Amino acid sequence: MGRHNISRRGFLKLAGASSVAITAGITGLPSPLKASAAQEATRGARFLKYDRGVKTHNFCEMCFWNCGVDTYTRNGVIHKLEGNKLNPNNRGHLCAKGNAGIQSTYDADRIQSPLIRTGKRGEGKFKKVSWEEAYKYVYEKLNPLVDEFGPETLATFMHGTGEPYPHMLTMAIGSPNITIPAYSQCMGSREMAWALTFGTGVSGHETFDMANSKHMILFGRNMAGAVQVREAEDFAEGLARGARLTYVDPRQSESAVRATDWLQINPGTDMALALGFIHVIIRDNLANMDFVRKYCYGYNELTKHIKQYSPKWASKKCGIDAKTIEKIAWEFAKDAPNVVAIPPRRMTRYGNDTQTVRAIAILNALMGNWGVPGGIFVRNKVPLDFPKEDMPDAPDARRADGVGEGEKYPLAPTTLGRTNGIYEATLTKKPYPIKAWLLYGTNPLSHSSIGVNNLYKAIDNLELLIAIDTQFSDTVMYADVIFPESTYLERYDAPYIQKDKTPFIALRKPAIKPLYDTKGCFEICKGIAKEFELDDWFEKSPKEMQEELSQVLNKEQMETLEKDGVLLFEDVDPYPNASGAALNFSTSTSKVQLYVKDLEDMQKKHGDEFSPLPIYKDPAMPKAGEFRTLFGRTPHHSHARSQNNWVLLELQDDTPVWMNPEDAKKMGFKDGDMVSLVNAKTGHKSDHSERLKVTKRIKSGSIFIHHGFGHTTKAWTRGYEKGTKENWFISDGVDPLSGAAAFHNGFVKVVKA
Amino acid sequence: MSLIQNNIKKEKNLAMVIVGDRCIGCDACYVSCKTDWDVPAMKEAFRTKVFEVEGEDVNGNPTIGFLPTLCNHCDNAPCVDVCPTGASFKRDEDGIVLVEPDMCIGCKACMVACPYDARYYNEEEQTVDKCTFCLPRISNGLDPACVSTCVGESRNFGDLNDKESNVSKMLKDATSVFKLKEDEGTSPNVYYVTLNY
Structure with missing residues (x-):
């Protein structure tokens, strides 16, 4: 079921029909069952007691947003998570996923010990081994591969707070192929466009000052559905204070609930709309010319x-x-500069994504909303000098994913890499063979970007697949060796230091001892490194790193951090423009680049996709009888990680296919029909059928399903095969500028099941 | 006409005031509540939940809204009236409607009588269970679990007899107020408001 649509009354009819009959007989009559006076005197007494238990400070790991969490433990059992009121990421609140962190920890389906594969890949047969055996296994399998193919044959994928350790391990072994899927599978094109324009990315903790905004234009950014707590709070707050909301999306998501205008746009044409807005603003002299003259480069070219x-x-x-x-x-410009135009977060859509966000960035720049309340706030660093950690020298080898100077994607950052490029290289063995993967908290089969079939083939090319995870994801089931990580409620992590509007440090301390034979990612990576005699790089444990904060914090600050679990640095200005301070932009012109001069040569070399100003191109279109697959987040699940969590599954355990009534009529479908999807390019048909949701909330010509379902992992006793894996039905495109993926040009046929 | 109906003399008149358009439908309340009160792992068991309401406006355009629901702690509570044992009762001091598990015989009459579908039968505990306005938490100085986690700050809780309480002020400032199924004569204590701040 998706949203709550089971009637408990319906359930009651099934479960308690006989008691309904009894009730009818006794309603309203004096009853021989009535309580005695003594009973009445004590009734409800139990409801006055509440043992809150022992509090431990943590931050959430149910998604990447890392809200502050207070963990409450009774007799060694966690009974409740509460938001930390002082943490700026969530101000005391947690979302459904954050509240459900306990259920993920107390889940017997978790990985409970180190494992080595015994059956065929993907068969799910493993034997329990000691940590030493597992470490040795990695060494014995990986070392010959390193000898034969060079250290760069190892590629590492990371998602989670323990990222520094697989990163360190991979660097020490000597491979440059470290990737963070958050770039190429999610935010890459957005970050690239923002950096080209403003000299800095939006960042994972986005800088849109919605609470103070007078008008927000959301380009397919589902603030209320893809919930990150502070953003959802700010979104609700801004609207409650009377902000206008222009919501641009072919689908009416949760965020459209209070839109002043919902623009049900043709998919893939957001750039045309943004360019149209810019045209009107320039034509009608509505740009903030003070800001433009002072801080922008290329206004004449833009005009x-x-x-x-x-x-x-x-x-x-x-x-x-x-x-x-x-x-x-006109409305947007009227309320400038306290307005903001917000690009999508997962901007891996149509292959023109970087240039689309460039247009959105220009729209913001023309409002002069940088460093202004209600516009784009400026992030500040924690104003402390942390001691520099020693790192291994950067590996000499060329990256396999086309990132780096002189490569196909010279602008993409080597610090994040292209996960899609690593998939491709593993599949094609070009530019060289990738023979080993190390997965940390990542599940490529649920964000494939080269097609799920091709991803299976790429996995076939691996000699070694190492997984560090808390749970058996679809891809972990294909691993040769598995290291079980303790959950965030069971482990220490390094101090969490966030550059932000109000920068802060937060701590994670374990509320309970690990329930199973698991370790933190630090200990796991150090254990592997020791086999390679590289463990000197793993000097300080996360706990020691927390203790070492006393070298940079004074006594009072340390006490506050221990007491509150978070330490804020409030003496900063997120609105320097409004305060009259001079602004600095880290671009090549030191200005906001309406026109990106840096791209001129690349445009000549590679074509208009690299234009210094966004040039519109029509998106790929489905053939007659086909539909475009659109997908997005649900507020009830985190990516593809939470679909085995029982309480979140109660909120959503399926992926109905949304279809417009006009399309349904043409196809002869009714609401509630069971349908299957067929990928028009690969011919792949969905393994099981889905309920059709006929609704005007989706634009004609497209279908929509939620992301993160359709798991093939049989180790998930509750989440197995619930819903459809949208990855089978999305495109394998690439944005030429950022090198990030393009998922929304996938077309399907919809057939009756 | 007073917006606050007060049929029973109570020291406190505890109420929830829900700012309708601040609810973003995230269901944090559902999970926070189920976790704090060990509500069984089944969809039919809950003390609060949020409905997504899909509709159409006059022009035929689709609309959506969210409706958080819970026990209304009615002043004229049908569940209390039908309870054969007195297990379902309304506290004089603050108006909270409770079920005393030791006295509940599981006849489910209250579940049928409740116009709000606010009760479920807890098979493990062999008792009918429902929202207590988080009496254990509020007796110990905390907000109800759903209120404290509410991402949109849609849910607010307090004493309507205290004119200075946040809920009293909200009802005073509200541009519209409604309660669910008032025509049933239940005098509910959950208010849905629109504010114009």
Whole structure:
């Protein structure tokens, strides 16, 4: 079921029909069962007691947002998680996922000891081994591969707070192929566009000041559905204070609930709409020219370029009428600079994503909203000098994912890499063979980007698949050796230091001892490193790193941090522009780059996708009878990690296929019909059928399903095969500028099951 | 007309005031509540939940809204009236409606009588169970579990007899107030408001 739609009354009819009959007989009559006076005197007394238990400070790991968490333990058992009121990431609140952290820890389906594969890959047969055996296994399998193919044959994928340790291990072994899927599978194109324009990325903790905004334009950014607590709070707060909300999305998501205008745009045409807005703003002299003159580069080039993109033109492309485009542009400019245009977070969509976000960035720049309340706030660093950690020298080898100077994706950051590029290299063995993967908290089969079939083939090319995880994801089931990580409620981690509007440090301390034979990621990576005699790199444990904070914090600060679990540095200014301070932008011109001069040569070399100003191109379109697969997050689950959590499964355990009534009529479908999806390119048909949800909330020509379901891992006794894995039905495209994936050009046929 | 109906003399008149358009439908309340009160692991067992309401506006455009629901702690509580043992009762001091597990015989009459579908039968404990306005928490200086975690700060809790309480002020400032199924004569104590701050 998706949203709550089971009637408990319906359930009651099934479960308690006989008691209903009894009730009818006794209602309203004096009853011989009535309580005695003594009973009445004590009734309800039990409800006055509440043992809160022992509090331990932590931060959440149910998603990447890392909200502050207070853990409450009674007799060594965690009974409740509460948001830490002082942590700026969540101000005392937790979302459904955060509240469900306990259920993930007390889950017998977790990985309970180190394991080595005994059956065929993916068969799910493992034997329990000692930690020493598992470490040795890695050495004995990996070392010959390193000898034969070079250390770069190891590729590492990381997602989670323990990232520094697989990173260190991979560097020490000598491979440059470290990737963080958050770039190429998620935010890469957005970050690239922001960096080209403003000299800095949006960052994982986004800098949109929604609580103070007078008008937010959300380009497919589902603030209320893809819940990150502070953002959802700020979104609700801004709306409650009367902000206008323009919500742009072919699907009416949770965030459209209070939209002043919901623009049900043609998929893949957001750039046309943004260019239309810019055209109106420049044509009607609505730009914040003080800001533009002072801080922007390339206004004249932009003015010439934008002439071709009139509202009438934009309307033809994006399907929003020209008058509405004009109206919203005027309203937006009227409330400037306390306005903000927000790009998607997972901007891996149509392959033109970097340039689309460039247009959105320009729209912001013209409002002069940088460093202004209600616009884009400026992040500040924790103002302390932390001692520099020693790191191994950067490996000499060329990366396998096309990232780096002189490579196909010269702009993509080597610090994050292209996960999709590593998949590709593993599949094609080019530029060289990748023979070993180390997965830390990542599950490539649920964010495949080269097609799930190809990903299975890539896994076949591996001689060694190492997994560090808390649970048996689809991909962990294919591992040769598995290291069970303790959950965030059972382990220490290094101090959490966040650059932000109000920067802060937070601590994670274990609330309980590990329930099973598990370790923290630090200990695991150090154990592997020891086999390679590289464990000198793993000098300080996370606990020692927490203790060492006393070298940079004074006594009072240390006490506050221990007492509150979080230490804020509030003497900073997130609104320097509003305060009249001079702004600095780390671009090559030291200005906000409306026109990106750096791209001129690349445009000549590689074409218009690299244009210094965004040039519109139509998205790929489905053939007649096919639908575009759109997908997105649900508020009830974290990526593909939480679909075995019983309480979250109660909130959502399926992925109905959304289809527009016009399309359903053409196809002869009704709401509630069971349907299957067939990938128009690969012919893959979904393993099981889904309920059709016929709704105007999805634009005609597209279908929508939620992300993160359809797990093949039989180790998940509750989440196995619930819903459809959208990865089978999405595209394998690449944005040429950022090198990040493009998922929304996947087309399907919908057939009756 | 007073928005606050007060049929029973209570020292406190505890109420929840839900700012409807601040609810983003995240269901944090559902999980926080189930966890704190060990509500059994089944979909039919819950003390609070949020409905997604899909509709259409006058132009035929789709609309959505969210409706958080829980026990209304009614002043005229049908569940209390039908309880044959007195297990379901309303506290004089603050108006909270409770089920005393030791006295509940599991006849489920209250479940049928409740117009809000606010009760479930707990097979493990052999008792009907429901929202207590988090009496154990509020007796110990805490907010109810759903209120303390509410991401949109949609849920608010307090004493309507205290004119200075946040809930009293909200009802005073509200541009619209409604309660669920008032025509049933239940005098519920959960208010849904629109504010214009």
